[in-house]
Amino acid sequence: MTTFADLGLSETLLKALSHTKLTTPTPIQAQAIPHIMKGHDLMGLAQTGTGKTAAFGLPLLHRLLAIHHPAGPRHVRALILAPTRELVNQISENFLTFTKGTPTKITTVVGGASINKQAEKLKRGTDVLVATPGRLIDLLERGDVTLEKCGYLVLDEADHMLDMGFIHSLRKIAKHIPLKRQTLLFSATMPKDIEELAGTYLRDPVKVQVSPPGKPADKVTQAIHFTPQGDKAKLLEGYLKEHPEERSIVFGRTKHGSEKLMKLLVSWGFAAGSIHGNKSQNQRERTLQEFREGTLKVLVATDVAARGIDIPDVRHVYNYDLPNVPENYVHRIGRTARAGTDGRAIAFCAPAEMGELRDIEKVLKKAIPVVGGAPWAADIVAAAGKPHQTRGPRPGGHGSSGKPRGAQGAKPGGAKPAAKPKAARPQGRPGGAAAPRRSSR
Secondary structure, three states: OOOOHHHOOOHHHHHHHOOOOOOOOOHHHHHHHHHHHOOOOEEEEOOOOOOHHHHHHHHHHHHHOOOOOOOOOOEEEEEEEOOOHHHHHHHHHHHHHHOOOOOOOEEEEOOOOOHHHHHHHHOOOEEEEEEOHHHHHHHHHHOOOEOOOOOEEEEOOHHHHHHOOOHHHHHHHHOOOOOOOEEEEEEOOOOHHHHHHHHHHOOOOEEEEOOOOOOOOOOEEEEEEEOOHHHHHHHHHHHHHHOOOOEEEEEOOOHHHHHHHHHHHHHOOOOEEEEOOOOOHHHHHHHHHHHHHOOOOEEEEOHHHOOOOOOOOEEEEEEOOOOOOHHHHHHHHOOOOOOOOOEEEEEEEOHHHHHHHHHHHHHHOOOOOEEEOOOOOHHHHHHOOOHHHOOOOOOOOEOOOOOEHHHOOOOOOOOOOOOOOOOOOOOOOOOOOOOOOOOOO
16 A cells, blocks of 8 residues: 655655644545656646645645745745635645645735735745735736746646636736746646646646546435425425534525525524625635534535535535536535545436536436436426526425425435326436426536
8 A cells, every 4th residue: 555655755744744634645646746756747637525735735845845945035936826715725724734844835815815915925935825816917917926936836626717717817827937847737627628728838747637537526425306496495404404413515506596595594593604706705714614613514605615625524515506517516516525434415406407417417427316306397497497597595485285395205315216296207317308408508
């Protein structure tokens, strides 16, 4: 069995690792670390939760620790770019853990925080700068930081950065970094745009892939529950009540709908919070800290958080709304079953989301098991509005029996699929020919 010591990491880093839960290298770490330590450019393909941060962080720090003088004023030795504030903060926390007791300086810059305070920190220079692209460009244009001596560039969650439109920002930043550098690119998927990005920024890269793109963590138990859009809130309530002491993340499609759902859950007695683009940096950090500490048990989030939350004991993920980008489904459910634990991911599918479900199953290359309801009939799908027309949960959703109408007789989370409803609906798997393709993309 490979150990971190076998990979040639310094005694300083091995000592830091002994105080963490990292005992044995994950596949991406075991394969990537030796190449990075030798100075090769590298393209790593792996899903969230596989240990990518340590895969590039440990060998990078190993090389930086060999430098025994501080970086000059406003200078940066290594730059790590990530698409979201949450992911930047997560990377920084890991790096601070790895460098505890060393003179290595880690600096974080993100939007939503004081740019003047960030500029003040950068005046003294830093070994590692972890940043979102937009805020870094602001600091570069102000002359608060220089990358002319930056020898390392890491692009983390590169596919997500492209999805968020950061390609022009990456081009601007790259002009400030010397061509003679080591570049590491990590991505969960490998679309054509990522191949072009790698061809532009990497030189003869080593390619490391530990799981096929679109493959979720092995220990995530997935399921689909068919339910009308208006019944989702009460269905979610039933699932959450089954595991009141366990942490759950609920993913919504819009900022407005997610905030409305969070407030509804709070009114029903759940310890819930939300993070999305309308929240300030301080609000998002405070909510994540409360969720991490267990003060909050339910976190309602948009896709801005899908790749930025690394909390090992999240046991349940609920896709309240199916994502418009099918690959985001994999990233969402990757918030559970982390660090070798088990997890459960339940997706709610309304008639308007059948197209999204088919796209997701195409990425997964398999059908998601059904635990409630049945695939929607073609006429019901045709009559439904597009997913983006949905405005969030309705506080009602009960039938005369008091059970959620969308439950179709199924017990939330039960091991056996519910009986088929009497209404005429196709009996095949989701994505069959009976339902026309619909997508909001």
